[in-house]
Amino acid sequence: MRQAEREWQLAALRERIGGLAPEGAGRPVLPFGVAPLDVHLPGGGLRLGAVHEVLAAGPVDGEGALAALFVAAILARLTGPVLWCLPGRDLFAPGLAAVGLHPDRVLYAETRRETEVLPTMEEGLRHRGLAAVVGEAARLGLTPSRRLQLAAEGSGSLALVIRRRAGAIPEPNAAATRWGVTAAPSAALPVPGLSRARWTVALLRARGAEPRTWLLEAPDAKGRLRVPADLADRPVAAPARRTAAG
Amino acid sequence: MAQEGPRRVLAAVDRAARSLRLRPGLALAQAQAMVPGLHLIEADPEGDAAALARLAAWCLAYAPLVAPDPPDGIWIDVAGATHLHGGEAALLAGLRRRLGRAGYRVRTALADTPGAAWAAARCLHPETVLPPGGQRAFLLDLPLWSLRLDREIVSGLGQLGLTRIAHLAGQPRGPLRLRFGEAPGRRLDQALGHAPEPLATLAPPVAHIVRLAFPEPIGAPETLARVTGRLTAMLADDLTRHGLGARRLDLVFRRVDGLDQSVSVGTARPSRDPTHLARLLSERLGTIDPGHGLDEARLAAPRVERLEARQLAAPGEEPDPEAMAELVDRLVLRLGPGRVFRRAPVESEWPERAVRRVAPLSPATGATWPADLPRPGRLLPVPEPVAVLAALPDAPPSAFTWRGTRRRVARADGPERIFGEWWLTEDEVSATRDYYRVEDETGARYWLFRDCLTPEGARWWLHGLGEA
Numbered sequence: 001m002r003q004a005e006r007e008w009q010l011a012a013l014r015e016r017i018g019g020l021a022p023e024g025a026g027r028p029v030l031p032f033g034v035a036p037l038d039v040h041l042p043g044g045g046l047r048l049g050a051v052h053e054v055l056a057a058g059p060v061d062g063e064g065a066l067a068a069l070f071v072a073a074i075l076a077r078l079t080g081p082v083l084w085c086l087p088g089r090d091l092f093a094p095g096l097a098a099v100g101l102h103p104d105r106v107l108y109a110e111t112r113r114e115t116e117v118l119p120t121m122e123e124g125l126r127h128r129g130l131a132a133v134v135g136e137a138a139r140l141g142l143t144p145s146r147r148l149q150l151a152a153e154g155s156g157s158l159a160l161v162i163r164r165r166a167g168a169i170p171e172p173n174a175a176a177t178r179w180g181v182t183a184a185p186s187a188a189l190p191v192p193g194l195s196r197a198r199w200t201v202a203l204l205r206a207r208g209a210e211p212r213t214w215l216l217e218a219p220d221a222k223g224r225l226r227v228p229a230d231l232a233d234r235p236v237a238a239p240a241r242r243t244a245a246g
Numbered sequence: 247m248a249q250e251g252p253r254r255v256l257a258a259v260d261r262a263a264r265s266l267r268l269r270p271g272l273a274l275a276q277a278q279a280m281v282p283g284l285h286l287i288e289a290d291p292e293g294d295a296a297a298l299a300r301l302a303a304w305c306l307a308y309a310p311l312v313a314p315d316p317p318d319g320i321w322i323d324v325a326g327a328t329h330l331h332g333g334e335a336a337l338l339a340g341l342r343r344r345l346g347r348a349g350y351r352v353r354t355a356l357a358d359t360p361g362a363a364w365a366a367a368r369c370l371h372p373e374t375v376l377p378p379g380g381q382r383a384f385l386l387d388l389p390l391w392s393l394r395l396d397r398e399i400v401s402g403l404g405q406l407g408l409t410r411i412a413h414l415a416g417q418p419r420g421p422l423r424l425r426f427g428e429a430p431g432r433r434l435d436q437a438l439g440h441a442p443e444p445l446a447t448l449a450p451p452v453a454h455i456v457r458l459a460f461p462e463p464i465g466a467p468e469t470l471a472r473v474t475g476r477l478t479a480m481l482a483d484d485l486t487r488h489g490l491g492a493r494r495l496d497l498v499f500r501r502v503d504g505l506d507q508s509v510s511v512g513t514a515r516p517s518r519d520p521t522h523l524a525r526l527l528s529e530r531l532g533t534i535d536p537g538h539g540l541d542e543a544r545l546a547a548p549r550v551e552r553l554e555a556r557q558l559a560a561p562g563e564e565p566d567p568e569a570m571a572e573l574v575d576r577l578v579l580r581l582g583p584g585r586v587f588r589r590a591p592v593e594s595e596w597p598e599r600a601v602r603r604v605a606p607l608s609p610a611t612g613a614t615w616p617a618d619l620p621r622p623g624r625l626l627p628v629p630e631p632v633a634v635l636a637a638l639p640d641a642p643p644s645a646f647t648w649r650g651t652r653r654r655v656a657r658a659d660g661p662e663r664i665f666g667e668w669w670l671t672e673d674e675v676s677a678t679r680d681y682y683r684v685e686d687e688t689g690a691r692y693w694l695f696r697d698c699l700t701p702e703g704a705r706w707w708l709h710g711l712g713e714a
Contacts (some may be wrong), residue, residue: 062386065623065712072623081570092625092710093282093589094615095599103589107570109577111584120580127573183689183712185656194659197691199714218713221617232694
């Protein structure tokens with residue numbers, strides 16, 4: 001009798017502690033399908049219904065080409081329509097299709113000004129039925145990111161913000177993860193030509209995980225990143241550590 | 247020709263007659279003396295008025311508030327409706343083009359006030375758009391008759407040396423009023439927007455219309471939103487009974503001083519979902535100026551399409567096309583038409599032409615770009631020239647300078663030669679481009695091309711950035 005009562009109390013306690021777990025825990029995630037990344041990320045992938053930002057910095061990547069491809073590859077592994085809010089015209093749809101994002105799935109919203117991007121994203125995130133909403137903005141402040149986060153939680157859509165020409169010191173905001181993608185020299189071929197591009201994918205900030213970088217091969221036609229074959233057999237630098245976060 | 251007192255005079259003349267220096271108001275006998283064999287038609291003022299009313303009703307396609315202005319004008323209150331037609335200038339151009347095709351010679355103008363628009367349409371360029379708040383500068387130069395004053399008043403003012411609106415605007419009002427009555431001052435104030443000018447607007451000839459009259463004038467934004475919600479619910483009931491969905495909605499508030507206020511919204515697919523329609527309208531309610539109060543509201547659906555009842559989609563099924571249509575409507579309302587779209591492939595080798603925009607709700611075709619041609623993530627809208635160091639004429643460059651930074655090429659692939667589409671423009675008959683994919687020492691990838699066969703030799707351009 002007393003045993004049963006104690007177990008009931010324990011269960012109640014566990015439930016209360018479970019309620020204190022990091023917000024969003026237990027929501028579905030989108031795994032990258034790359035073991036070292038998925039092991040490192042809390043929940044085993046990108047959390048859906050949350051805001052993630054991808055910084056595009058530097059003279060070349062400031063144009064956000066790799067960030068756009070990184071995002072398109074993530075979208076390629078989701079199903080359903082996506083909304084892409086952008087103030088410019090330089091996004092090249094054939095390049096996105098090459099990493100698996102089919103043009104039939106993408107609805108574009110071209111804003112007149114960059115300041116309209118985040119409100120348009122929020123409009124899309126409040127709408128149920130989109131798999132993801134992407135926006136290209138130079139800034140993502142604390143309050144706008146919270147609004148996007150709330151909208152994303154409501155609909156369960158993935159929110160991705162490409163921060164073009166991001167400043168050296170990123171602003172604090174409510175994004176669940178912050179990524180940076182930079183080019184890395186690709187493997188030399190025995191004949192003239194280009195092998196698959198390589199990227200340095202950096203997790204710059206994440207709730208519940210330490211920053212880390214990985215050298216990966218650029219996504220294939222289905223949006224899958226890959227650990228380069230010549231690196232795959234090496235030991236991973238350090239065992240993945242998890243930190244508690246509140 | 248028409249009877250004017252004891253005389254028979256010309257009522258109106260066509261272009262050919264005008265070139266023979268015949269003018270309206272000329273005595274018939276004199277006109278026949280000037281042009282022997284003149285072709286005369288009896289004036290038909292009732293017929294003209296009826297035709298003007300028919301034309302005004304046709305103009306309801308542009309905005310919900312339209313008022314015929316006999317004998318030869320029509321006012322359209324486009325406030326709250328320009329976004330449906332791509333802006334003010336596009337609205338005027340489209341209106342004039344469509345009327346021109348139907349055989350009407352029209353002059354159009356768009357201004358803040360009916361009076362200013364009347365004057366600008368008759369005195370300025372036939373597609374004038376006066377900037378908001380800017381009518382004063384344009385009006386001051388115009389002749390006094392453009393204030394819609396009677397001929398006697400204009401000639402009386404002319405005897406005083408007042409021929410332009412600027413002259414009138416500079417005069418003290420009191421003496422003028424004693425001599426010419428209220429008209430000159432009132433018309434001037436109306437044209438400049440200092441005095442209201444209610445228009446006798448046409449009742450829209452639509453079957454699907456709902457009204458709410460208020461015992462007390464309303465004006466608070468939240469009240470307007472609540473009224474909008476009730477009207478859309480009533481209209482949705484009506485549309486459901488008829489199996490229809492609205493493609494356009496006109497919401498008109500009658501203001502106590504007669505200056506009616508309206509908003510219009512369009513939808514991408516027929517809809518009768520009251521929540522969705524109310525939300526579309528509510529986003530525009532900010533443009534309503536309640537003034538001293540609004541005492542009636544009416545909501546009409548001038549464009550409807552058949553919309554059959556359908557079952558609710560189970561969760562997890564195909565994306566609901568109606569839900570997508572609602573999102574598209576809201577985005578279009580926020581950003582304007584033409585800014586929400588999908589992209590579809592075009593079979594063209596030129597990268598700039600390989601993509602076209604299609605309507606956001608056009609059916610999915612499944613078509614995509616050839617998978618075997620690597621393409622960059624960003625395509626510069628205009629290729630940027632680069633200075634290149636190439637060892638051999640047909641080899642990929644060994645280094646290039648772009649935006650002031652020199653980059654050494656570590657690896658390269660190419661060329662992919664594409665030929666000009668000579669059937670599109672003559673300039674491309676002999677145009678070719680050799681595209682190279684190059685990677686610099688940091689691993690960054692670029693898409694460069696060399697154009698060929700120009701007199702000054704080949705030039706190099708950077709066209710794309712990044713590659714997966």
